[in-house]
Amino acid sequence: MTSGGPVFITKPSLPPLAEIIPLLEEIWNSRMLSNNGPLVQRFEAALARYLGVEHLSLVANATVGLMVALRHAAVAGGEVITTPFSFVATAHAITWAGATPVFGDIDPGTLNLDPERVERAITPRTRAIMPVHTFGIPCDVAAFQDLSRRYGIPVIYDAAHAFAVSDAGGSVLQWGDMSVLSLHATKVFNTFEGGAIISRDRDTKRAVDRLSNFGITDEAHVDTIGLNAKMSEINAAIGLTQLNHIDDMIRARGIVAQRYMDGLRNVNGVRCVCPPCGSGQNHYAFPILVGRDYGMNRDALLERLKAHDIHARRYFYPLISDMPMYRDLPSAHAGFLPVARQITSQILCLPLYPDLDPARQQTIIDLVIQGQADIGPDRQNSRFDVEYLARIAS
Ligand SMILES: *Cc1c(COP(=O)(O)O)cnc(C)c1O
Numbered sequence: 001m002t003s004g005g006p007v008f009i010t011k012p013s014l015p016p017l018a019e020i021i022p023l024l025e026e027i028w029n030s031r032m033l034s035n036n037g038p039l040v041q042r043f044e045a046a047l048a049r050y051l052g053v054e055h056l057s058l059v060a061n062a063t064v065g066l067m068v069a070l071r072h073a074a075v076a077g078g079e080v081i082t083t084p085f086s087f088v089a090t091a092h093a094i095t096w097a098g099a100t101p102v103f104g105d106i107d108p109g110t111l112n113l114d115p116e117r118v119e120r121a122i123t124p125r126t127r128a129i130m131p132v133h134t135f136g137i138p139c140d141v142a143a144f145q146d147l148s149r150r151y152g153i154p155v156i157y158d159a160a161h162a163f164a165v166s167d168a169g170g171s172v173l174q175w176g177d178m179s180v181l182s183l184h185a186t187k188v189f190n191t192f193e194g195g196a197i198i199s200r201d202r203d204t205k206r207a208v209d210r211l212s213n214f215g216i217t218d219e220a221h222v223d224t225i226g227l228n229a230k231m232s233e234i235n236a237a238i239g240l241t242q243l244n245h246i247d248d249m250i251r252a253r254g255i256v257a258q259r260y261m262d263g264l265r266n267v268n269g270v271r272c273v274c275p276p277c278g279s280g281q282n283h284y285a286f287p288i289l290v291g292r293d294y295g296m297n298r299d300a301l302l303e304r305l306k307a308h309d310i311h312a313r314r315y316f317y318p319l320i321s322d323m324p325m326y327r328d329l330p331s332a333h334a335g336f337l338p339v340a341r342q343i344t345s346q347i348l349c350l351p352l353y354p355d356l357d358p359a360r361q362q363t364i365i366d367l368v369i370q371g372q373a374d375i376g377p378d379r380q381n382s383r384f385d386v387e388y389l390a391r392i393a394s
Helices: 017-030 038-051 062-072 089-096 115-121 141-151 202-211 233-243 246-264 298-306 338-346 358-370 382-393
Strands: 055-059 079-082 100-103 126-130 156-158 178-182 195-199 216-218 270-272 286-290 347-350
Touching (some): 017 038, 038 233, 062 156, 062 202, 246 286, 298 347
Antiparallel strands (some): 286 347
16 A cells, blocks of 8 residues: 555646736736736737637636637537537537537547548538547547538537647647637646637637627627626736746656556556657546456446545546436437447546656556456557557658
């Protein structure tokens, strides 16, 4: 039995308190607390520059950001095709925007919405496609762009996990009509609560900004039914100081992820769902799949870790399509989602944050290794990693 206190799935990163104080003094002096104040404007520009995107709008959180984006796409009364393997906010935002989620199955390599399954689900009622870059692993963005062009349907990415994720072509946030980042406490980059909408062009940003501010155009005109999705000056102050440290945080996450990769790569029955460590990744999570050829099932491993005060999490279990408000939808039918169903029964996210204690991490690795069935080296599943790495690299 090792000691060292509980290890939770994540631990929010905070900048040094002293760096925030001058910005708080600015707020106290200006008495500008919200409504597109000076710090929100500064943070908006700085964040866009950091992420390498042109049109970025800060919002109060990703959930309202998704609602605003979907509202701009006029989805009400129609259907939005999305993944059942996500955090529940993905489908809830669709429902709050007045549309019905239609669930498509996922790709077993990336765990993201499968464009082929999406194409089969398109109907005359489809108003948008909402894929998720799950765990910061990029979707097949080119395939979704192709669908969007051929069917004339907008693509709105739930990019809650995709902070600073890029490929050879630059930020993945440039794809689609809009992408929505979460800046929540538990994400890679946080402003306590917060979010950002990345728009394809200036007009979209302008419309999104208006929708986030009650639909107000100017003092005398309200032109659309907006809501209040504004970020406050306090959250922007946190964001500005977090930006000074984010590169170090992501680098530290990469080191933790690499230690898991090295420790778990050859465990029988465990597949690491991890793109190659290095540039372009944010190492938001370390998901593993606990296969049938492991020595115990996923829930038994979860309990085994818990007995050592290590709190891994089943992200995402249950599927959104199994939740009571969605399970009666035709697309929620178990037979339509075989991959998602298998993944949700095998997925386990291991604790990952920049200052995870290496000794505690080694305990986690040892516990996972000890749980494997002894079935000989030729059954090792590193093959999966190789296939997966090839897919990501291509
Ligand atoms: C966290 C999360 C959200 C919601 O983000 P908030 O900023 O907390 O509203 C939406 N979608 C996914 C996939 C998430 O993980």
